[in-house]
Amino acid sequence: MGDTIRTVVEQAWQQFQAQMVSVLPHVMAALIVLAVGIVFGAIVNRVAAWLLKASQFDRRFLRLGLFAFLERIGISSSSAFAARVLQGAIVFVAAIFALYALDARLASDLAERFLLYLPHLLVGLVILGAGAILARFLARSVLIAAVNNEMRAGRLLSGLTRTGVMVVAVAVACEHLGIGRATVQTGFAILFGGVTVAAAIAVGFGTQDVVRRWLAGLLEPSKREDGGDTIHHW
C-alpha cells in the first residue's frame, strides 16, 4: 500500500518535473519578453516625449488646429499622448511575442479569435471614444451655461450630463460587443428611468421659484424697474 502511494507520488512528481522542464523555459521566456517590452516601452516613451518636446511638436500640432479635438477627449499634451501611444504599441507587440513564447498554438488560436473580434472591438472603442468626446463637450456646455446663468449647481449638472452620456455610450458599446446584453439593457433601463425621474424632481424643485417669478412677471410686466441691474452692455 505504502509502496503504491510512493510510486504514485514519484510518478506525479516526475510528471510535474517533466512538465516544468518543458513549460518553465516558455514561461520564463514569455516573462522576459514581456519585461523587456515593458522596460523598452517605458524608455521609448521617455525618449519620444523628450524628442517631441524638443522638436516643438505641441506647437506644430497646435498650428494644425487639432488640439481642440484632443482637448475634447481630455488630452492636454499631444507629445505626451503620442509617446504613450508608442509605448502602448511596444507593450502590445511584446505581449504577443510573449504569448507565442508561451504556446504558439494557443497564441495562434487567440490571435485568430482576436482578429475575428477586432472589428467589433474597434467599433466598440469608436463608440466609447465618440461618447467620451460628446460627454466632455456637453458637460462643458452645461457648466458654462449654468455659470453664465448664475446657477449654483453647475458642476452637479455638468457631472450628471457627462455621466449620463457615458452610461449611454458604454451601454451601446457593450451591446455591440455582445457583453451581458440582457443585464446591460435591464441595468441601463433602470438607471435611465431613475435618472430621468430624479432629474424631473430636481428640476421641479429647483425651478419653482423661477416659475413663480415668471408667472409674477407675466401678471405684472410693468414692475420690472426695481432698482436692479439695468446696465447697457452694448
Added chain:
Amino acid sequence: MAGAEWIDAGRHGDTTSGIGSRVVAMRRREEVLPPEALRRVRDVGHADIVVGIPSCNNAATIGHVVRAVHAGLTKYFPGLRCTVLNSDGGSRDETREVVRSTRLGDADLLLLSHPLFPIHRLTVPYDGIPGKGSAFRCIFRAAELLGARACAVVDSDLRSITPEWMQLLIAPILEHGLDYVAPYYLRHKYDGTITNAFVYPLTRSLYGVRVRQPIGGDFGISARLASHYLTREVWESDVARYGIDVWMTTTAICERFTVSQAFLGAKIHDAKDPGADLASMLVQVLGTMFTLMETYEDVWVPLEGSSEVPLVGFRFDVGLEPIAVDRERMIRHFRGGMTDLKAIWEMVVNPSDLAELEKLASVEAREFRISPDIWARVVYDLACAFHHRVMDRDHLLRSSLPLYIGWVASFVEETRDSTAADVEARLERLCLAFESQKRYLIRRWFAGTAAA
C-alpha cells in the same frame, strides 16, 4: 446720375480680370433682396442718399427715429433724392406699421428751402440669418441698386436721435469724400461696457486708430464702401448678427478707406434686444474681432501706438439718464466663474494673472479691482486661445462672460464717484495698457497659448 455711374463702374471693375472678380460677379447675380423688397426698390428707381433703419420689435421707439431721419434729410439735403429703408427682422409688434404711418407735419420744421423731391419710405423684410448684419446687407444692396452716393444706418431703439445726426453722418461723405463716419457719443459711464472693456481698447491697440465707438450702431458709409462690404464672404457668419458693427469698422480701417467720427451728442437708447442672451452677444462680437485679427494679421502686427481720428461736429455736454447697477451680483457671478470655470481659464489665461484674479475672488467687494495691465493681458490671452484653438471656440468665448462681468464690477467700483471726464481718463489708461501690452500679444500669438 453719379450713382448710376458708380454702379456701372463697380460692375465693370468686378468683371474685368481675375478669378476672384468673376466669383464676386457671379455672387452678385444671386440677389440678396427678397422679391418684395426688390420690387419696391425698383419702383423707387434712384436715390442719392439711402438711410437704413434695421429693426426687430421696436414699435415703441422707431416712430421717433423715422421722424428725426425724415426731418434731417428734409432740412439738410433738400435738393437730393432720399430714401428711408426700414429693414425688418420679422417684428411681431407694430414696428412696420409705425414706419409706414409716421408723419412729419410741416409745422414741425421751419425750412429755409423746401425739398425738391419726396422722401421715399420703404419697410421691407430681409432674407438670411436673423440679425442686424443681415438687415444691413439688405440696406447696402438697396443703396447699390438705387445708385446712392451715400448711405447711413441708425438704430431703431434710439431715443436721443436728432435731425442733425443725418447731416453729421452723411455730409462728410458727400462733401468731403470720406468713406466711413463712425459715431462719437456722450454715454453714461455704465452704458456700452462691451465697447469700453473690449472693442475700443482692442481696435485702438491693434489697428492704431482711436475710433471711440466702433460698435456704435449709427454710421455713415460711402457708396464704394457699401459696395465693397457686399462683395465680402461673411454674411453667413456672426457678422450677420451682432458682429456687423465691429466688422464694418475694422474692414474700413484695415482696407484703407478714409475714416472719421461725428459728434452726435448723447446716446440714449433702449436696452439692446432684451431677449438676447448676453453671452451670445459677447460670442458674436469677440468672435468677429478675433477672426478679424487673423484676417488682418499683417496689418496689426507691425503697428505701434495709435493716432486720433478726425472728429466732425460741435462738442457739448449733456445730462444722461442714470443707469442702475447691481455690483454685488456681478461679483458673485465672477466668483461663480472662478469656482466652476477655473479649469477652463487655466488653459487660456497666463498663470500669474490667473492667480491675481483668483485672489480677487476672495476679497471684499470694495477692494475688487482688476488692473488695466491684467485686463489687457487677459483679453490678449483670449484672442490667442481663440487663434490657437485651444478648445472649442464657442466654449472659449462663452466662458469669458464671468471675466467680463468681473471687469465691469471693477470698473463700476473704480468710477463710482467719477465724472465723465474722469471716466474717459480711466479708459485712456486702459487703452494705453492695451497698447503697451501689445508685444505680449504678439509673442503669444506666434508662440502658443498662455498655458502651453
